[in-house]
Amino acid sequence: MDALTAFFDMGGYARFIWPAYGLVTLVALGLLVTSGRALRSRERELAQLQERNPGRRGRIYE
């Protein structure tokens, strides 16, 4: 068995170790993408609202 195969085999525990790493990668990237997208879409929405209501900036102290 060459070194690369041995690495991916993980001493026979590949089916536990790689799914663990894969899942963490997937969820972390998912958090990153959804959080970034939500920020962008709200930036766009706010810009449109401010264009429609000149002079109002949307204060959050109510």
Next chain:
Amino acid sequence: MLGLSTPSGFVRFAKAVSPWLWVASALLIGGGLYFALLVSPADYQQGQTVRIMYIHVPSAWLGMMGYSVMALSSAAALIWKNPLADLVAKASAPVGACFTFLCLATGSLWGKPMWGTWWAWDARLTSMLILLFLYFGYIALQNAFDDPGRGARAAAILALAGFVNVPVIKFSVDWWKTLHQPASLMKMSGPALHPSMLTPLLLMVAGFTCFYVAVLMVRVRSEILAAKIRALRLSEIHSVQAAGVADGVAG
């Protein structure tokens, strides 16, 4: 403090700090993965499965840190009525919930080959599962009211009451000696880990923490925008109603 407690001060600070956090997070996790997967040795008892620890422990750490940030911000929101604190708590909840889930899932993937079971009602595992349910309860309660202010208040009280679970998780391995191994990192006598395993673990914990703070900043900025949008929409409705009343009087 740096004007951080106001939304505009926070946004300025977040925009300045975020790029550095992303870079630090990428470098730390990259280095951590190199040591975790390639350099560090297999454990003499656990074999290669010890490598799951390098993502399991940082996930557990963030699950508990996410909740602590949520509970402390909730306290600040309830006591000082700080408008930013509610948003920080709200932003932290889904991130902490995700990492709590990852902690349970990676632990399960380690438990099957090492303990011979995916799950056991061990004190540590159970208190971690309760943490996940507390996150779910918090998120659900927040969205259960039409008035976001009332939802935030109810959820903040739940977050504070549930905070008691965090030390229970931490000390569960000492109070109930069931299955989960005791702490090897945060010990009075210093870490009980060989440097070859301590290095990747600390790099990953630091990298995960930078990632959490960076994602939190994006989400808090997003919540600030959502609140502004809500305020603007309300003022639009009010001005339309006022115009309607004026028309009615005139007509």
